[in-house]
Amino acid sequence: MAYHDTTQESELLEHFSCLSVNEEESVTTDEPLDSCINPGLLFLSDEVLIVILSHLEPVSLLRLGSTCCRLFRVCxxxxxxxxxxxxxxxxxxxxxxxxxxxxxTAFRLVFMWRALFRNVHCNRSLQEKLFAEVPFPPHAYWTQWLVMEERVPLPAAQLSCADLEKLWGTPRDLFTEKLQEQPVGDEILRMEWRELYNFAVTHHGSASMLFHYVLKQHQSSDHSELASMYRQYTQCRFQWLFTYWLFRQPTPLNRQLRAIYLQWRKHSKKKVSTWGETVCDVRYLASLHPITSDYWRGKLARGDENIGIHTVGNYFSMCKSLVAWILGRDWGRLKRRKVYEDTLDGVYLLLKREMQERLVDHERFWQVAKMQMTRVCTLEETAVNYVNWKMIETLPYYKLYLVSGNGVYLQHVQGFLRRKRMLHDWIYLEDNTWLRELLPDELFTLLEFDTKLTQGSLHGASASAQLSRLIWLYLHSGDQLYMDGVKQTVLQYVHARLAISASVLSADPWQPVLRPVSP
Incomplete structure (x- = not known):
């Protein structure tokens, strides 16, 4: 795999979560002998292998290193x-x-720390560690990691010169001026974290040397808690970030997001009533939209939770613009809702693969939404009325036209409606009045214009299932053979019913009844 400048952090999260940071890196010796494996790259010298492996990204390097002892060593x-x-x-x-x-080891430790720290706003476990002793800094282990961060979401820290020298590696004489401002004998300094970072970089000479200092200090540290928090983060990062995004917006934006999120969307009022509360069913809320359901399962932006949540935010920003545009039209309530729903369905179908690969911005969403809205309105005009519109929404041609805009699919929709009307007109012919009277409701309903055939009704050996299959084949193919089959099936059923009625009428209606005699 070719090397890319940006590391695929989502896959690294999964790989590094399985690696220990306490034990020395080793490979078990109970591997199958290399002689049983096609050598391939193993014929090459270490120097040549390193040149080849330099083109791999971290994920591929980890995967290759897990194949055998020698490649683990070289990787x-x-x-x-x-x-x-x-x-x-x-x-x-x-x-x-x-x-x-x-x-x-340095890469693994810093990668895990940065992954946790970058999402501290939605990571309750890490917040408890960092904010536990405010205004004093957290435990020395966590403070040592904060040393290499320029921006730290903590209030100014109160530290002694000894702590500064131990954790930041900055000598006492760097703070002479600040100490002079303190009361005599008071060596507790109140300093902003960015100021501490700048002092440390200046003292060590560069950010690189500051990182080196922190890693040296951590040589003898126990990183089991970091590894444990990291594993928890890899398992819950999508749920944490989605929950934070959904419920932790500023007050006016929070109300707007809730309104847009539930706009014209079927939902349980009982479950939505606990919005933002501890008992709220966030998984249910995520299931209300295909895009949020995908994000919840880590399927957006190649599993990058931060890029994925930005895509989700851009999607609902587009929804807000779409609602405003639709409400500005002189349409009825039902049409507004259906245009909105079908437009969003089309947007999702068109951009699904793109969202799985990369960030999709508001402008891209809005361009596709306008195109989809045009196609939805074309389908609405083709349907003529709302009843027809609801009936054709389940057709495969409906979604194919939304995605492609190909007029061929629009013609298929028109043909479907035309054939549906022909079936309806046939059963309502004056010559077929006797058929309508003799057909049971379950069969007669299938021939009416506004009846939608469900997938479940096509299966089975019953008369309604047989008739449903013939109608379905005729509506989708237009083959007159199936129309003739529909007529023949209806006539056969009615004739069979008449024959049964005639046999019943021809039977002797008088039957003696024996009654018990009273004693």
């Missing part, structure tokens, strides 16, 4: 992971041979 080469560290975090690593840690 763990410091030169490969040093470059990935630079590309992923924007800082380089110093001479790794004297650093005391491997480049792969």
């Amino acid at each position: 763990s080469c410091d030169s490969l992971w040093t470059r990935h560290f630079q590309d992923s975090f924007g800082v380089g690593l110093p001479n790794i041979t004297t650093a005391g840690y491997t480049a792969k």
Whole structure:
């Protein structure tokens, strides 16, 4: 796989969550012998392999390294992971041979921390760790990670010079001016986190050396809690971020989002009544829209939760514009709702694959929505009235026209309605009055114009199932053979019913009845 500048973080989340950060990297020795495997790349020298592997991204590098002992060793080469560290975090690593840690270990630790810290706004577990001792900094382990962050969502920290020297590596003399402003004997400084970061970068010489200092400090740390929180994050990140996006908008935007989210959407009032509360069924709310259902299952933007939630936000921004446009038209309530629903269905069908691959912005959504709305209105004009419109919405040609705009599918829809009318007109001919009177309701209803044939009605050996299949074939193919079959089936059923009635009438109606005699 060719190397890309942007790391595929979503896949890395899954791979790194399975790796331990406490134990030395090792491979079990109970692997099958390499002699049983086609050698392939294993014939090449380590130097040649490293040149080839330098074109792989982190995900592919991890996958290849899991195949055998030798490739694991080569794929763990410091030169490969040093470059990935630079590309992923924007800082380089110093001479790794004297650093005391491997480049792969450094990449894994920083990657896990950054994944957690980037989404601290929706990660309750990490918030409890970072905000536990405000206004004092959190536990030394977590503060040590915060050292390399320029922007920290915490109030100004109160720290002693000893803490600053231990955690940031900044000597006391850097804070001489601030200490002079303090009362005599008071060495507790109140400092903003960005100010601390700038002091540390200036002292260490660069952000790269600051990262190196933090990693050196963490050499003897127990990272089991970080790994545990990271595993929890990989399992729940989509649900956490979606919940935060849905319920934690500013007050006016929160009301607007709720209104747009539920606009013309069938939903349970009981479940929606707990909107934003602890007992709210967020999974149910996510199921109300195909796009939010996809995001909940991690299917947007190649599993990148942050890009995916931006796509979701852009989608509902488009919905807001669409609602405003529709409400500005002089349409009835039913037409407004159906235009809105069908337009959104068309937008989702057209952009589904694109949303699965990348970010889709508001402008792209709006362009597609306008095109879909035009096609929906064309279908509405073709249907002539609302009854016909509801009847054709389940046709495959309906969605095919929405997606493609091909007039051939529109002709199929017109042909369907024309044949439906022909069936209706045939059963209502004056010569067929006797048929209408003798047909049971379940069969007569199938021949009426406004009846929709469901998939379930096509299966079985009953008379209604047989007639439904013939009608369905005629409506979708237009073959006169099936129309003749419909007529023949109806006539056969009526004649059979008449024969049964005649046999009953011809039977002797008098039967003696024996009554018990009273004693």
